[in-house]
Amino acid sequence: MKKDIILKAENISKQYRLGQVGTGTLSHDLNRWWHHVRGKENPYLKVGDTNDRSTKGTSDYVWALQDINFEVERGEVLGIIGKNGAGKSTLLKILSKVTAPTSGSIKSRGRIASLLEVGTGFNPELTGKENIYLNGAILGMTKKEIASKIDEIIEFSGCERYIDTPVKRYSSGMTVRLAFAVAAFLEPEILVIDEVLAVGDAEFQKKAIGKMQDISNQGGRTILFVSHDLSAISTLTKKTIVLSNGKIVAFEETNKSIAIYSSLHSLSNYYEQECVLNKPTVTKVKIETSEGATLQGSNKPFTIDFEITMPEKGVENMALSFQILNHLQVPILYDYIFDIHTEICRSKGVNKLSFTYPKLALYKGNYSVMVHLAETKTKTKFQEFNCCSFEVEMIGMKEPEWGWQKGVCQYLDEGSWEL
Structure with a gap:
């Protein structure tokens, strides 16, 4: 059976120059330009340290991502895990077209909605309701299409009382609630979610996870989900990418990927x-x-x-x-x-x-x-x-001798039976 691939990353790499914004010096820019007009490769693609934030390194350039390749099928929920600085957020920004890769390409079939940081895509001067229409328009939806979903969005977010208040007066939790509701109900083909759900309370996180399961199972939409909450990753995803120092070290079934991720953290007392x-x-x-x-x-x-x-x-x-x-x-x-x-x-x-x-x-x-x-x-x-x-x-x-008991419990305590 032929795979229905909706998103494909091919040889994605992202390089940053440390210490300065931009490319650095005029001489570096001229050198890049001279190589480009002669049809040659960017000379700075050949230099740079691995993205290990715990070491000083020897180069002014660092690879936030290197040679990232993977495919995602329509309707799949893909997990992405890794330590802080592993390259997770950089990868999602590239997939969401917030930033461009240094090399490689992204191929997608459908609209992508991103929930990367608290308030991303919201105009703080506009009300919650106005921002719903703004985000829908950005996704290419008509005003009529947005209006048909707006009551569901407001109800799910739990922000009805403040929906006509400028977003700049929202708490971070309220902003995340509304942003998630917009992204989930305006029906993009691909939904990209970073760690932002951690800002919400436990009740909303549970609600959001349930909604992600629904839009994947029933709506056939694709989700890329980054989280440090491995329990949520385990619940939601069947396959998970493990990133370390900007490289994919595993792309397996989620349980195997979690085990590999855990093994990266060497035990130390x-x-x-x-x-x-x-x-x-x-x-x-x-x-x-x-x-x-x-x-x-x-x-x-x-x-x-x-x-x-x-x-x-x-x-x-x-x-x-x-x-x-x-x-x-x-x-x-x-x-x-x-x-x-x-x-x-x-x-x-x-x-x-x-x-x-x-x-x-x-x-x-x-x-x-x-x-x-x-x-x-x-x-x-x-x-x-x-x-x-x-x-x-x-x-x-x-x-215990019984297989169903093995590995299920976490905490043991003494007790007694009374017959």
């Missing part, structure tokens, strides 16, 4: 960074696992050690918290110490804290630690970062 000037900083995090290194036995002791380096003057109070996330980046456990008002806050220097679970009751799998440091009263966020991965195994415990 230790995290260290320099102190940020004039700001409290968690400079070290270390996990003490029951079996040593990064191996933790279920229902065995587990400790997280923290070092907080304080600036010269200190602060009035702080809250330190952490989450333990599973391989889908879904929080499983959460603990905190609130209103730290001891000498830790009030004097310069390194201060140590630790937290211990006497019995860490997690089921087997890979986990990581997300750390948050904030000022208590104003809720000013000092830090938020993911660190210290570890693996849980059922050491000394008998696993």
Whole structure:
């Protein structure tokens, strides 16, 4: 059976020059022009570092994307995942024709609607209703076609009370609600969605995911979905692209791609960074696992050690918290110490804290630690970062014999049956 390909990326690459806007110097522009008039390749396509933001590199040029090739069938929901800086948003901007590739081409059959950033495509001076008509016109729809959908759009967005108010007075959550409703109900053939849904509340995210499933299954429309929420990716998509340093490292069934993505994050029980000037900083995090290194036995002791380096003057109070996330980046456990008002806050220097679970009751799998440091009263966020991965195994415990139970649970606890 012949595939119905609606979108095709062929050898897409995107190069940026670091440190300046534009191409850099006049000599570089003249060099490009001289090569072009002689029918030769851009000389700067041959230089440039891989897009690894953690290393300094040796070139002024960096490849945000390199040699990206894939096809998407009509009605398919394709996931795109990768660490921050992997090239996900750059790829979506190219697919949406917001920016042009340095080399390669995009071939599409149908209208593309993009939801890339909060407020993208909205005129802040226009009302919500006026922006619905504006976005519909941009998609090539007639006023009559838009009018037939406008009641559904407004109802789905939940912004009816503010629909005649200028968008500049909307919160980011309201803007995302309206933007998603416009993109979903005005029926583009291809819908491109970046991480923006994370701005909405849990109720709207669930509603939006349900709508994406409907427009794919019933409407036969194609969706490209970027998210750090691997649970949503797993729910929505059958195939997923994994990007790393601007390159595709996997394009498989979603479960396989998620496993490959997780394997890219090598397990480490230790995290260290320099102190940020004039700001409290968690400079070290270390996990003490029951079996040593990064191996933790279920229902065995587990400790997280923290070092907080304080600036010269200190602060009035702080809250330190952490989450333990599973391989889908879904929080499983959460603990905190609130209103730290001891000498830790009030004097310069390194201060140590630790937290211990006497019995860490997690089921087997890979986990990581997300750390948050904030000022208590104003809720000013000092830090938020993911660190210290570890693996849980059922050491000394008998696993269930029934296949349907394996890998389903996340958290184990003791209980008793009464007959």
